[in-house]
Amino acid sequence: MSRIVRAAAIQISPVLGDDGLGTARKVCQAIRDAAEKGVKLAVFPETFIPYYPYFSFIQPAFRFGGEHLALYERAVVIPGPVTDMVAEAARATGMVVVLGVNERDVGTLYNTQIIFDATGEILLKRRKITPTYHERMVWGQGDGAGLKVVDTAVGRVGALACWEHYNPLARYALMTQHEEIHCAQFPGSLVGQIFADQMSVTIRHHALESGCFVVNATGWLTEEQIKEVARDPALEGPLRGGCFTAIVSPEGKFLGDPLTEGEGMVIADLDFALITKRKRMMDSVGHYARPELLSLLHNKQPARTVHYVGEHEQEGAVAFVKNGATA
Template identity: 90%
Template sequence: MSRIVRAAAIQISPVLGDDGSGTARKVCQSIRDAAERGVKLAVFPETLVPYYPYFSFIQPAFRFGGEHLALYERAVVVPGPVTGMVAEAARETGMVVVLGVNERDHGTLYNTQIIFDATGEILLRRRKITPTYHERMVWGQGDGAGLKVVDSAVGRIGALACWEHYNPLARYALMTQHEEIHCAQFPGSLVGQIFADQMEVTIRHHALESGCFVVNATGWLTDEQISQVAGDPALEGPLREGCFTAIVSPEGKLLGTPLTEGEGMVIADLDFALITKRKRMMDSVGHYARPELLSLLIDRRPAQTVHAYGAATEPGGVEALS
């Protein structure tokens, strides 16, 4: 018998100017709204909580120090109050939730994707492996430990953020783990229509190549928020359009109508029989692979600042490295 999962890609605006809790409350309300429509998997945009660092795209680095520091103060600690709120909403609704956050780990911020199971348990916390262009002044780099597919209440889920989808080896790392649903996240309200066009090509290609569903969520800024972020009408243009919230089948077909402006949800029923139908023809990590010719080496060890070998104790009980 075929298995069917109802999924929602949620396009949503952040709450700007508060401590970040406002956006988290919007996320939890959206989870409950989706549950009323029978949704069992909800995917939210890239670094939605507290908000994507749009300021870094339109300002030179030497000018956005104050806004960068404000993002530090509003960023999410994992685990912490925000993850607790979302975990409770996931548990209450029996829903799997994929959420993008700015994660603070002591003195560094990361672009982090969190997968909550329907029990509220955090199944995966992964960090974007290479921030893109302007983002490198805001976030640190992730590592291979996050290139992982996890078993959830709705199936095997993998996730990548934004231009990680242009790293074919990162995508292949997830494909080899047989992801059934790929959760993609982009910032939205950025670059213009070309960003949305490129996004569509990217997520439809991954669905075809991997033989899985892709649920893609982008953020949205209102006109008022664009003015607030830009601070200058001349800088507003780069913060418009660039939204493409959509769900794609393993055959590369758009399920439902993509959302390119405003807040809302794209909801679709994912029929897992389509995965087998696609992979019968082309399984890129199975019968269509040539491992004796082409293979992938992955270092899944978490990055560590300190490697202590042969710790010895000096007089006074102080450990020294030998």
């Protein structure tokens, strides 16, 4: 039997310069607004709380130390006040929420995606495995434990951030777990039209190859925010364009018109019968796969800086004994 889920890809601008709670409040209001439209899955942009580090794209590293430190002060601790606010909004509306944040873990920032279930429970906290280009001066690296599809109130949901979609093995790791809805997040307001054009191809390709729905959200900077971030008219150009908020079916079709400017939502009903229709023709991890020829090695062990040998498992450590068995 067919199952239908109403989803929203939300294009929205952050609140710059505050403690990060202003952006979190905007997220919660958007969740409530989407709920009034019958939405059961909402996807927000990459590292939306408190904001994407646009400064790192237009300034050399030796100049953005102050802005980087400010991002540390405004970053999200998980769990913490921000995740508590969003969890309550998800629970109150019965909505699954996929949110991008700058996560602070003591001395390191991460590009982190959080999946909240309709109960408000955090089902997944994953970190971008390889920050892209300028981002490597801002965030640490994630690990394979985050390449995980989770069962939610709306189905099996997976997520990747931005150019992780250009890592075919990362995408395949999620495909092997039979994701039904893939949540993609990009920063938006970056690079220009070519970024939006590439995004259009990227999310359609994953939908076709995985045989799943793709819900993609990008951020948006107003003209005033562009001027605030750039501080120099010559640097404003790279902060325009690059927005492409959209929802794609397993057949590679856009469900509604993509949103490329301004704040708003792309809302669509996802008919899960289309997943079976697509996979009957081409199931890339099933009847179309050739595992005896090609296979993926996926290390799902969380990255740790210390392994305590010969001691029982303690907080933040894995226990080992000399014969290799777990103590």
